[in-house]
Amino acid sequence: MSEAVAVTQEDEMEETVFDPALAEQVIEKYKDIPGNLMPVLQGIQDAYGYVPKLAVALVAERLNVYPSQIYGVLTFYAQFHLKPRGRYIIRVCMGTACHVLGAERIRETFYERIKIGHAETSADKRFTFELVACLGACGMAPLAMVNDETYGKMTVQKVDEIIKEYSSLPL
Amino acid sequence: MVTLTIDDKQVQVEKDATIYDAAKVAGVNIPILCHDKKLKPFGACRMCLVEVEQMKGRLIPACTTPVTEGMIVRSSTAPVEKARKLVLELLMLNHPLDCPVCDKGGDCELQNLAYDHKVNANRLSDEKFHHQIDYNNPLIERDQNRCVLCGKCVRICDEIVSRGALTFINRGIETKIGTEFDGPLSCEFCGSCISVCPVGALLARPFKFKSRFWALQKKASVCGYCGTGCSVTLGVKDNKVLTTVYDENQGFHNGQLCVRGRFGYQFINSEKRLQSPLVRKNGQLVEAGWDEALNLVVSRLKGAGNSAAALATPRMTNEELMLLKQLMTQQVGSANIDHSAGYAHTALTEGLFKSLGVAAAPSAITDIQKSNLLLVLKSDAYETHPVVGFEINMAVKNKDAKLHILSDKRGKLAKLPNATTLIHKPGSEVALLNALAKVLIDENLATAAASVAGFAELAAGLSAFAPEQVADQCGVSADALKGLARAYAAADKALILFPVGLAYPAHDAQLAHAAANLAILAGKLGKEGSGLLVLQEKNNSQGAVDVGFVPAAGGMNAQQILDGCVSGSIKTLLVAGENPLISYPNQAKVKAALDKVEFLVVADLFLTETAELADVVLPVCSYAEKTGTFTATDRRVQKIEPAISAVGQSRPEFKVYGDLISALGGQAPVTPAEAFTQIPAYAGIDYASLKADGTFASVAIKPALVLPVAPALQVESGKLALLTGAALYHCGTLSQYGEGTVAVCPEGYLELSHADASRMQIADGAVVTVASANGSVKLKARVSLRMAEGVVFAPYHFASSAINQVWTGAAVTSVTISK
Numbered sequence: 001m002s003e004a005v006a007v008t009q010e011d012e013m014e015e016t017v018f019d020p021a022l023a024e025q026v027i028e029k030y031k032d033i034p035g036n037l038m039p040v041l042q043g044i045q046d047a048y049g050y051v052p053k054l055a056v057a058l059v060a061e062r063l064n065v066y067p068s069q070i071y072g073v074l075t076f077y078a079q080f081h082l083k084p085r086g087r088y089i090i091r092v093c094m095g096t097a098c099h100v101l102g103a104e105r106i107r108e109t110f111y112e113r114i115k116i117g118h119a120e121t122s123a124d125k126r127f128t129f130e131l132v133a134c135l136g137a138c139g140m141a142p143l144a145m146v147n148d149e150t151y152g153k154m155t156v157q158k159v160d161e162i163i164k165e166y167s168s169l170p171l
Numbered sequence: 172m173v174t175l176t177i178d179d180k181q182v183q184v185e186k187d188a189t190i191y192d193a194a195k196v197a198g199v200n201i202p203i204l205c206h207d208k209k210l211k212p213f214g215a216c217r218m219c220l221v222e223v224e225q226m227k228g229r230l231i232p233a234c235t236t237p238v239t240e241g242m243i244v245r246s247s248t249a250p251v252e253k254a255r256k257l258v259l260e261l262l263m264l265n266h267p268l269d270c271p272v273c274d275k276g277g278d279c280e281l282q283n284l285a286y287d288h289k290v291n292a293n294r295l296s297d298e299k300f301h302h303q304i305d306y307n308n309p310l311i312e313r314d315q316n317r318c319v320l321c322g323k324c325v326r327i328c329d330e331i332v333s334r335g336a337l338t339f340i341n342r343g344i345e346t347k348i349g350t351e352f353d354g355p356l357s358c359e360f361c362g363s364c365i366s367v368c369p370v371g372a373l374l375a376r377p378f379k380f381k382s383r384f385w386a387l388q389k390k391a392s393v394c395g396y397c398g399t400g401c402s403v404t405l406g407v408k409d410n411k412v413l414t415t416v417y418d419e420n421q422g423f424h425n426g427q428l429c430v431r432g433r434f435g436y437q438f439i440n441s442e443k444r445l446q447s448p449l450v451r452k453n454g455q456l457v458e459a460g461w462d463e464a465l466n467l468v469v470s471r472l473k474g475a476g477n478s479a480a481a482l483a484t485p486r487m488t489n490e491e492l493m494l495l496k497q498l499m500t501q502q503v504g505s506a507n508i509d510h511s512a513g514y515a516h517t518a519l520t521e522g523l524f525k526s527l528g529v530a531a532a533p534s535a536i537t538d539i540q541k542s543n544l545l546l547v548l549k550s551d552a553y554e555t556h557p558v559v560g561f562e563i564n565m566a567v568k569n570k571d572a573k574l575h576i577l578s579d580k581r582g583k584l585a586k587l588p589n590a591t592t593l594i595h596k597p598g599s600e601v602a603l604l605n606a607l608a609k610v611l612i613d614e615n616l617a618t619a620a621a622s623v624a625g626f627a628e629l630a631a632g633l634s635a636f637a638p639e640q641v642a643d644q645c646g647v648s649a650d651a652l653k654g655l656a657r658a659y660a661a662a663d664k665a666l667i668l669f670p671v672g673l674a675y676p677a678h679d680a681q682l683a684h685a686a687a688n689l690a691i692l693a694g695k696l697g698k699e700g701s702g703l704l705v706l707q708e709k710n711n712s713q714g715a716v717d718v719g720f721v722p723a724a725g726g727m728n729a730q731q732i733l734d735g736c737v738s739g740s741i742k743t744l745l746v747a748g749e750n751p752l753i754s755y756p757n758q759a760k761v762k763a764a765l766d767k768v769e770f771l772v773v774a775d776l777f778l779t780e781t782a783e784l785a786d787v788v789l790p791v792c793s794y795a796e797k798t799g800t801f802t803a804t805d806r807r808v809q810k811i812e813p814a815i816s817a818v819g820q821s822r823p824e825f826k827v828y829g830d831l832i833s834a835l836g837g838q839a840p841v842t843p844a845e846a847f848t849q850i851p852a853y854a855g856i857d858y859a860s861l862k863a864d865g866t867f868a869s870v871a872i873k874p875a876l877v878l879p880v881a882p883a884l885q886v887e888s889g890k891l892a893l894l895t896g897a898a899l900y901h902c903g904t905l906s907q908y909g910e911g912t913v914a915v916c917p918e919g920y921l922e923l924s925h926a927d928a929s930r931m932q933i934a935d936g937a938v939v940t941v942a943s944a945n946g947s948v949k950l951k952a953r954v955s956l957r958m959a960e961g962v963v964f965a966p967y968h969f970a971s972s973a974i975n976q977v978w979t980g981a982a983v984t985s986v987t988i989s990k
Contacts, residue, residue: 053352056351056352061956064586064588066329066334066335066336066338066351067335067351068335068336068337068338068349068350068351069329069335069338070351071338071340071349071350071351071352071353072338072339072340075340075341075342076339076341076342082352
């Protein structure tokens with residue numbers, strides 16, 4: 001049996017764009033520190049925007065950890081993503097306060113405009129859309145976030161403004 | 172020691188024991204699902220909750236809680252029972268109640284616990300799981316719907332097998348067991364996960380719907396593949412071996428098996444088994460009666476003297492080998508008997524015999540986990556003897572043994588924590604060990620051995636082996652060699668391991684001398700957990716040596732016998748269980764010998780490639796059908812009893828050779844018990860009291876230092892070095908009939924490095940032609956991280972792609988590869 005993770009057709013496409021140099025840098029930085037798997041995976045996610053399959057094989061080989069174990073860690077923590085994510089992450093709060101003040105309309109409007117649902121990424125990799133249980137700023141309900149930017153007192157008009165603003169930014 | 176009370180019974184246990192361990196000593200049964208005596212405590216299932224007087228207010232898991240002095244434990248109070256019942260209700264909530272069609276029915280721990288705790292209704296209701304069942308491999312079925320997440324499979328694959336194929340995926344209610352990226356299982360298929368699964372989530376596919384567990388007869392036996400000598404329990408129904416049954420209390424290995432032992436049993440009741448004797452008539456092999464076949468053999472053997480010869484497989488029992496030896500040497504009058512191609516046993520018969528005064532290794536497999544330092548020659552030790560590999564894994568992971576590997580290619584052992592691997596150029600093993608010995612002598616680390624016979628000669632003879640002198644030639648730096656020698660000398664208990672076998676011609680008498688020298692010089696012999704262990708290829712390789720199935724005085728060895736067949740001096744050849752056409756080197760030479768010999772008799776279970784050339788084929792029994800003893804590689808003599816009656820008209824070889832002895836006017840021992848008493852090596856062992864677990868035959872050593880001759884090996888320029896060896900999934904050629912082993916590793920392959928592959932533009936899986944001066948063979952390429960540049964590897968078991976068409980028996984063969 002081969003030591004590397006089996007490579008499928010989909011992965012071959014990934015392989016053509018996967019540049020191991022970034023992952024190697026991260027591994028190099030942490031490789032002699034005990035308990036280095038989490039920081040390495042976080043560093044890789046920062047570098048690529050997600051954790052590529054081939055990076056998992058590379059980390060497994062370099063850190064001498066089973067690929068299965070890495071996959072277990074990646075699926076345990078919500079912070080890790082195994083698919084490429086959009087440049088701009090839109091989060092819409094579905095908590096109680098937001099719900100009461102019309103979060104559902106906000107979600108619907110986003111879907112009508114950019115046609116992606118929860119945890120989906122647009123084909124051009126510009127947007128990833130996520131519904132979250134509570135963003136912890138109920139006073140600003142209904143609430144949305146794009147990356148680290150917060151948008152309170154959301155309205156349908158504001159949705160259009162947000163999309164316009166981020167569509168004009170570079171990818 | 173700690174004293175505590177469990178259910179009003181006072182017990183004394185070690186201070187690192189858990190409440191569960193103490194309860195066992197007290198005879199109190201605490202139910203468990205996730206606990207296993209072979210694995211580290213985990214505490215996942217909460218079945219073992221107990222009340223502890225000193226820890227009132229909550230229930231305590233018995234399997235993870237260490238005992239304390241004066242602890243008062245109650246194991247079955249009303250709150251405990253209530254909690255256990257709730258745990259079971261929660262487990263049964265999502266677990267399908269498909270017990271009538273589940274192969275685990277009757278052997279299922281969840282079923283038993285639900286029954287014991289009368290969980291006949293559930294106060295809760297929820298949907299069942301809808302996981303897809305994994306049928307992606309031929310051996311292990313994974314049904315996550317039945318899983319109780321005890322994690323035993325994940326843990327055994329890590330802690331003992333060190334493969335790490337399985338893991339917990341996701342979190343909370345979505346948690347399941349799976350592989351990386353939730354793909355199909357791709358592993359060693361040892362089935363350890365199946366053996367510990369408490370429910371029907373992991374099942375052996377070859378056994379599916381074959382029998383209910385309770386309808387199986389469980390017969391203790393000894394695995395018939397490699398020299399490890401693992402105990403197995405065969406599951407028998409209607410005179411057929413249908414499966415192997417896990418028994419955690421069996422053998423030194425606690426029931427742990429490899430892929431061959433667990434899944435390779437199917438050869439026993441294979442449809443390909445010979446049903447009756449065959450005799451060649453008008454050029455065709457046709458069915459014949461035993462009388463006709465034996466009469467023919469008798470007529471050829473009578474008075475044949477040295478024009479007859481016998482090659483036997485070390486898979487036969489000691490008693491059968493004894494009889495065949497008697498037949499040949501006494502009745503026929505031939506000294507020409509041998510086994511294992513004449514060279515695979517020389518590490519013992521010649522090497523250790525001269526170095527230690529006995530043709531056996533002084534250490535036992537159980538020494539591995541007691542050692543401080545393991546020096547493993549050739550990483551193939553894992554592939555040839557996987558269960559020994561598990562012992563190495565556990566020694567390194569649990570007992571902090573230091574692992575040093577000296578090998579011509581990487582293997583799984585190299586990935587163990589803190590393993591040090593020195594990759595050397597092929598064929599330089601002896602020179603390297605000589606260099607280590609020289610360091611020991613030069614740095615005064617061998618003073619204790621100064622009085623051992625041969626010390627002065629060795630010290631003088633090693634003058635050309637200073638690390639600096641051999642470094643370049645061997646591809647290992649002088650500093651690394653010195654470091655290894657010092658580490659070896661410094662370890663209190665150090666054990667050297669190396670495999671021998673048909674595919675390892677370099678592991679010969681010289682290597683045995685070199686390894687023994689190290690152990691003698693550094694004073695590592697005669698201590699528990701220290702010394703030397705030779706891993707022999709077949710289940711009775713040590714037995715064949717102990718019985719002395721080697722050329723008698725003036726007799727020919729296996730290679731000379733084959734030459735004799737060609738030259739005409741050997742006219743009748745009896746081949747008992749060997750398949751030289753595939754397993755011996757130089758197929759062309761073997762073919763010429765078998766074609767040329769006047770009369771060829773083959774005794775085998777199958778119509779092997781060798782048997783197809785025979786004049787008479789005698790169908791004989793597998794280990795599951797006979798009585799006798801096997802001797803494992805560490806001189807553990809194990810008794811086997813028939814699990815089933817003989818298949819077809821096949822006969823145990825004990826009877827066949829006994830009858831031949833009688834027909835030639837001799838007197839054979841009547842029973843295996845009687846034959847056993849005639850084996851001098853086993854004097855002092857009582858046959859009647861022998862069990863499948865075995866009794867060690869004594870090994871009294873008389874060390875002597877012998878100067879090993881290091882072979883000068885040179886790969887022709889522009890060519891690659893071909894190494895032969897064993898594949899993890901196979902052992903000899905027998906596993907070619909063990910369906911499970913073939914299902915996961917059906918054909919030969921050529922492993923080569925990424926560097927060579929990209930230079931020659933060979934893709935993984937491409938068919939390539941490997942050619943030497945001797946011939947060529949087509950093999951599938953396997954591009955691998957294990958190989959060094961310029962070195963390729965091919966396993967030897969496969970008739971369809973026999974590497975012996977290329978390989979002539981040299982330790983290293985120069986080959987070219989073309990697409």
